[in-house]
Amino acid sequence: MATTTSSASYSSKGALARAFVAVLTLTTAILGATGARPLVRNLRTQKEFTRLLNYHRDVTGLGVIIDYYSDGCGPCRQIAPHYKNLAKQYRDKVVFAKVDVNGNRETSSQQRIRSMPTFQFYQNGKKQHQFSGGDLQQLQAWASRLASDFKANNVKITREALESFYKEHAPDKATEENLDKVMKKAGGEEGGKGHRNLAKALKKKYGVAPETTLRYDPDAPQSADDPKQGAKQQQQQTTPPPASSTSSRRAKDEPLKPNLHLASMDALEAELEKRKAELEAQMEENGSEDEDEEDDGEDTPTFNMYTPDPDGLAERVVIIGAGPAGLSAAVYAARAGLRPVVVGPPNDGQLCGKGVLVENYPGLAIDITGPAVVYEMQKQAARYGAVFSDEMVSGVELSATTGQPHVLRLNSSSISTHTVVVATGAASKWLGLESEEKFKGGGVSACATCDGYLYRDQEVVVVGGGDTAMEEALHLATMCSKVTIVHRRDTFSKASLILAQRVMEHPKIEVLWNTTIVDFIGHTETPEEADKDPHMNAQGADTTEDIELLTAVKLRKTDSGEEMTLPVSGAFVAIGHTPNTWPFRGQLTMNDQGYLEVPGPSTRTSVQGVFAAGDVADAVYRQAITSAGTGAMAALDAERWLLEHGIKDERQALEEEMLREIMEETQREREAKLGVDPTEACEESA
Structure with a gap:
């Protein structure tokens, strides 16, 4: 019986020992993995937010970029893959993090985040800049700036090196008191900009600088963004080994093995529980790179970014513009195997404007925002092989010779291509009032066809005096209780006679002559109003930003200066559009309004291999659905042109x-x- 018990005991102890070794191995592997910095760190609590900034202030000197986002925000979802690409580009040069404003309300509240996405930029624990919106160019510029600052200031002068320097060049200053004073003036012993300036000052004074080291080495084993762990690790790395002995010499020659056979059952169980607890705490504290990758959203696609061909070979199709026209062209061209390059900022275009709700696009029966629609188009184009460039086109050199590629100049590179689809759109003209931007999406619009249905049975105002204003007013009059046209002159001199006459005779339309809008008036949407607001309940809506609702407009008479307030629910600015055709002036034929001319029913322009789609060639309809249709036409025209001229890949x-x-x-x-x-x-x- 005793023998059986002993055998069972040894068997149990052996099993526990094997389990301990397994957990020990797993712990080492996982802690090693979690010690690596995630590509984009998810800051789930205020504690994590503070610890991250403090660690990179005190230990590494790396700059930190933080993205405040919401899963329900269309622009946030659009910028997410580009943010991740930047994180890959600047790995070990800049730290990228994110805060879900709905999950980490404490941090977003303390930082007074009011719109999505918002980006903050920190250097040495201090905020250097902040902006809201998906401005990728500004994001890239600040990432580059933080990386440059880190590279310049990644310097450290150890106390020993400073003491050695003074002993050689100024022995009278090699005192403890002076060393303390100099180190304090340099910002402490952590290194950074102060040490860089110290090295410069000493070199200027003595002709030589003290020996410097890297403050932070990305290739060295790193701790998990914790200054205490970093200090502990550094201490372990710099602490000298104990005096030499037979056992220590043997330890150098043989790998360290746990003496499990010497441990009691209780000791093994206690150590096992301790290691398991440490492992769970470490995983909870730091997370892993895979976990943070998943936090970006399972449906976030990988957008393949354009890289210039190393052999300088020309592309077959380049699409300028990332709105409905450009992305529709990208889908058709990609499915044809042409590997189109889409050039343009991811959040550009009227459909990505603040609060744009899409209700009249076939197949979209649910309420959905414009940015969410564009995001789905981007995903579809990417799925079939389209590649993207976030740069802006600064100039073009169009070729009149078939087979000789066109050249597009971007901000930092250029692209050669045999065909071009111009889908740069047209920008609405606005009044330029400070309050105008505030109420966009909350009552101020530039498209009655798009947003008029939201104001049925309500009173609205239309600003303008040309055909666009006449058409908008007549359209709104079919659904609104009253339409007031505000015009700065005393006649509709720029409108066609028939439209002006129809407006004047319409019983629901009133005209205020010699009048301008000087201000938009309203209030912040209440929770009760938000529950009924289709914008707030739409797919892709940014539910974290307060919506300002228009309630009235302030008017002023141009002849007398008299001011008045007109209560309205909506205001439609109809003073025209400006087509984005400036890079093509002098090279493509345009009409007197600046729109590209295309001989219907094709999308061909006046230059071979160049096609136009969307609002850039449409002064009449200017709808997402018509833009998407002409985008498909342009891709088909480009494909046929390549086949007709035998231009291969x-x-x-x-x-x-x-x-x-x-x-x-x-x-x-x-x-x-x-x-x-x-x-x-x-x-x-x-």
Whole structure:
């Protein structure tokens, strides 16, 4: 019985020992993994937010960028893959983090975040800049700036190096008191900008600088963004080993093994529980890179970003513009195997404007915001092989010769391409009032066809005196209780006679002559109003931002200066549009309003291989659905043009040519080994 018990005990102890070794191995592996910095760190609590900033202030000196986002925010979802790409680009140069404003309300509240997305930029624990919106160019510029600052200030002068320097060049200053004073003036012993300036000052004074080291080495094993752990690790790395002994010499030659056979059952169980608790705490505290990758959203696609061809080969199709026209063209061109390049900021265009709700796009029966629609279009285009560039086109050199590529100049590079689809759109003209931007999406609009239905049976105002204003007013009059046209002149001199007459005769339309709007008036949407607001309940809506609702407009008479307030629910600015065609002036034929001319029913422009789609060539309809339709047309026209002129994929042609040369060379070598005369072989073959 005793023997059985002993055997069972040893068996149990052996099993526990094996389990302990397994947990120990797992702990080491996972802690090693979690010690690596995630690509985009998710800050779930205020404690994590503070610890991250403090760690990179005190230990690494890396700049920190924080993205405040919401899963329900369309622009946030659009910028997310580009933010991740920047994190990859600046890995070990800048730290990228994110805060879900709904999940971490404490941090977003303390930072007074009022709109999504908002980006903050920190250096040495201090906020350097902040902006709201998906401005990728500004985001890239600040990431580059933080990376440059880190590179310049990644310097450290140890106390020992400073003491050695003074002993050699100024012995009277190598005192403890002076060393303390100099180190304090340099910002402490952590290193950084103060140490960099100290090195410069000493070199200027003595002609030579003290020995410096890197304050932070990205290739060295890193702790998990915790200054205490970092200090502990540094202490372990710099603490000298104990005096030499037989056991220590043996330890150098042999790997360390746990003496499990010497431990009691209770000791093993206690250590096992301790290790498990430490592992769980560490995983909870830091998370892993995989976990943080998943936090970006399972449905967040990987947008392949454009990189210039190393051989300088021309693309087959480049699409300028990332709105409905450009993305529709991208879907059709990608499905045709043309690998289109879409050039343009991800959040550009009227459909991505503040509070835009899409109710008249076929197939979208649910309430959905404009940014969410554009995001779905981007995903679809990416799925079929479209690649994206977030840069802006600064100039073009269009070729009049078939086969000679067009050249598009971007902010930092250029693209050669055989065909171009111009889908740059047209920008609405606004009044320029400070309050105008405030109420966009909450009562101020530039499209009655898009948003008029939201104000049925309500009173609205239309600003303008041309055909656009006449059309908007007549459209609104079919659903609104009253429409007031505010016009700064005393006649509709720029409107067609028939439209002006219809407006004047309409019983629901009133005209205020010699009048301008000087201010928009309203209030912040209440929770009760938000529950009924279709914008707030739409897919892709930013539910974290307070909506300002328009209740009235302040008017002023141009002849007398008299001011008045007109209660309205909606205001439609109808003073025209400006087509975004400036890069093509002097190269493509335009009408007197600046829109590109295309001979219907095609999308061809005046230059071979260049096609136009969307509002940039449409002064009449200006709808997302019509833009998408002409985008598909432009892609089909581009595909047919390439086929008609026999322009093949240059990459594929180069690969085929190289393969043919390799096969011919192989055949010649084979014939030479067999002693076959290539000339005779050719004659026999003939």
